[in-house]
Amino acid sequence: MMDTVRSGMARAGGWESLAAQRDARRARTNALLMGAFGAVGLATVLLVLALVAIITYHGAPTLSWEFLTQPPREGMSAGGVGPMIFGSVLLMLGAFLMATPLGVFGGVCLAEYGERSRLMRLMHASVAALAGTPPIVYGLFGLAIFVLKFHFGVSLLAGWCTLTLFCVPSIVLITESALKTVPAALTDGGLALGLSRWQTLWRIALPYALPGILTGVILSLGRAVGEATPVLFTASVYYSTAETTLSWETLRQPVANLPYYLAEGYRQPGVVPERLIWGACLTLILLTLLLNAGAILVRYRMRRRYL
Template identity: 40%
Template sequence: MNNTADKFILLFLRIITYAIVLIIGYILFDIIKNGFTALNWQFVSSFPRRSGAAGGIFPAIIGTLYLVVGTIAVSLPLGIGGAIYLAEYADQGRFNSLIRLAIVTLAGVPSIVFGLFGLGVFVLFCGFGPSILAGSLTLACMVLPTIIVASEESLRAVPKGFRDASLALGATKWEMIRTNILPYSISGMITGSILGIGRAAGETAPILLTVAAFYLPKLPKTVFDQVMALPYHLYILATQHPEADRIRHMQYGTALILLLLVLGLSLGAILIRKHFRKKFRW
């Protein structure tokens, strides 16, 4: 007698789950289908004209790539270094829990607050002005907790025996880490980190106040220059542009390129991780 009710509830749960799957599928389909019609070589390789209503989005793509590279350059060494300390050196003391509290806090800070922070510290106080440098540093602060958490997980996956064996042979702690831990965990650390950084590439709020220029028909020369960026470009085209209703194809094209960049980074990281997981198995 309970069986029909059970079956009904099971069906209900399944319907809800697949409704979510359908919605995600529809969003992707809508962006890909409409974006695809706007894509051509000229769109990704030329400069915008008529303040973005025509031409391409080349400088925005380049700007976003610069920001991603800048963010990686700052956050990867700091994040991985921090994770090594937490996984290999830290004991359960005060300092350790202070660092963990800071990481958790940082992970919860809203992206627009990072924007305010970047504006206050890097743009104004350090005097970098709105620039690639200020934007990359702001994004790096934002992704730091993700990188630390991912890297620590990868370090902890290395079996304890590897550490003991190395120390028993007389290696110092750093030698043990360098020869017996890092070779097996570095790939996991980097791929985990790229997943976090991919998300930063799509962020708009932090770069809104620290780097982004809407219409800048030239490429940056130094790290102190402003750049165009894909997320900001899409935001302006879709909401602030006087011809917003008539340039939907430009907007969809930008959205698709941004989506491909972010999903591509994540997908690449996931594939690499799969490869290495097969290689190192114990």
């Protein structure tokens, strides 16, 4: 065996020449694959940028203070989308207040008890499946349960409940994974100090995981605010003449919102001019962009504090 290797070596002219062949091949493969990754990555980024650019191109001329604050006029053919923005923000705020505690507690529960209990593993799998469930399913579920069964009617309240259901699974998952990034050394340190499991969680693990959790919450809300289907049958009205003010009555009334306006407006060509649709589209993108920027800012400021 050694002899054949040696004789092969001798023919080829030593280790270096053997390596040289492979080096050349490796360099080629490397250049090819890295080039391919780069190209695909660039294409993805360009695709997204193109999307934003096209919408901006069409929508920007419509955007004005008036458009953002005024209600539609002249049978939806003029005016702005003020009530739709207001409604979207309202829907999102309620979902935020309801979904965050539920989702965070669920995530804590899975992270703390998940490993050892079969029930928790089952729950994890269910939540993961729910997080991937199409939003229309939540919309129909909300219609059946909140609107009809609970007699909430098509209302802000039913919309909140449906959006909360829609957001909770992803918040649970993000909280669970954020808590799992907490180093065991920190948890051990807390327990060795005599802190209870709850105190260790509350004082050490959760603050450590908080930037990640908040980012996840905001991203999930960003997704929710752009979805039309969860609120389609549960909370939406195409156009409400009601003033954009808040009262207890608002809870039981449907609200206008951006995604629904886009869907309905587009289905009725000739009624809503195209420039208004583009403008609303851009507004929705800006709203989610604003949320994402908020998420990044929150994470950055928290990380900088003590980490």
